[in-house]
Amino acid sequence: TQLLEQSPQFLSIQEGENLTVYCNSSSVFSSLQWYRQEPGEGPVLLVTVVTGGEVKKLKRLTFQFGDARKDSSLHITAAQPGDTGLYLCAGEWGKLIFGQGTELSVKP
Amino acid sequence: DAMVIQNPRYQVTQFGKPVTLSCSQTLNHNVMYWYQQKSSQAPKLLFHYYDKDFNNEADTPDNFQSRRPNTSFCFLDIRSPGLGDAAMYLCATSRVGGFAPNEKLFFGSGTQLSVL
Numbered sequence: 001t002q003l004l005e006q007s008p009q010f011l012s013i014q015e016g017e018n019l020t021v022y023c024n025s026s027s028v029f030s031s032l033q034w035y036r037q038e039p040g041e042g043p044v045l046l047v048t049v050v051t052g053g054e055v056k057k058l059k060r061l062t063f064q065f066g067d068a069r070k071d072s073s074l075h076i077t078a079a080q081p082g083d084t085g086l087y088l089c090a091g092e093w094g095k096l097i098f099g100q101g102t103e104l105s106v107k108p
Numbered sequence: 109d110a111m112v113i114q115n116p117r118y119q120v121t122q123f124g125k126p127v128t129l130s131c132s133q134t135l136n137h138n139v140m141y142w143y144q145q146k147s148s149q150a151p152k153l154l155f156h157y158y159d160k161d162f163n164n165e166a167d168t169p170d171n172f173q174s175r176r177p178n179t180s181f182c183f184l185d186i187r188s189p190g191l192g193d194a195a196m197y198l199c200a201t202s203r204v205g206g207f208a209p210n211e212k213l214f215f216g217s218g219t220q221l222s223v224l
Contacts, residue, residue: 004150
C-alpha cells in the first residue's frame, strides 16, 4: 500500500515567518502534486512536479521534488494570513493518493 | 465561475435514511471522481467513472453507490448512512485520467454530510 506521510500535521505561526512542510514516502512517485484546501472548499492544485530534483516557485511558495522522487517539500517565505489552509500532497500511482495534509494557521 | 458544482453544500440525514449527493461539471471532462474526506484526514477515493465505465475502489463499502447518467452529472448514493459516514464528500474531474504529467484534478466545493 502506497502511503504519503506529511509533517508537521499542524502548524501555527505568526505573519512574516518562514515555514517548510514535508511529504515523504517509501515509494517512488511518477509525479507529485501539491494542493491547498480552504475550510469548506475543495482542494485547488498549486503545482505538479515530475523530475527528480525539480524546484518550482509560485510567488512566495517554493516546491522541491527529491532526487529519488520519494519526497517533496513546500517552503513558504514570509507567510501571510491568506496562506492559512490545509496543504495536501498527492502522489500518482495510476491514481492519485493523498497525504493526510498539513493544517497551517498564520496569525496576523 | 464554478466549473465543478456540488449540491447541496450541507446535507443532514438520519441514520439509515438514504441520501443522494449530486455533482455537475461544465468542463466536459471524461473522468469524474468521488472522494470522502473526514476531519484532518486525507481525501479517500471511493470510485470514479472514466466516461461510462465505473471503477470501484476495493475498500469502498457496498453502502456507497454511484450513477453517471451523462457526461455532466454524477451522483453519490448512500443507501443506509451510518454515523461513521459523516464526512465531506468531494467530487472531482479530470480531462483524460491516468494521471499523465500535468494532468490535474478540478474539485467541487464539497458536500458536508451530517448523520443524526
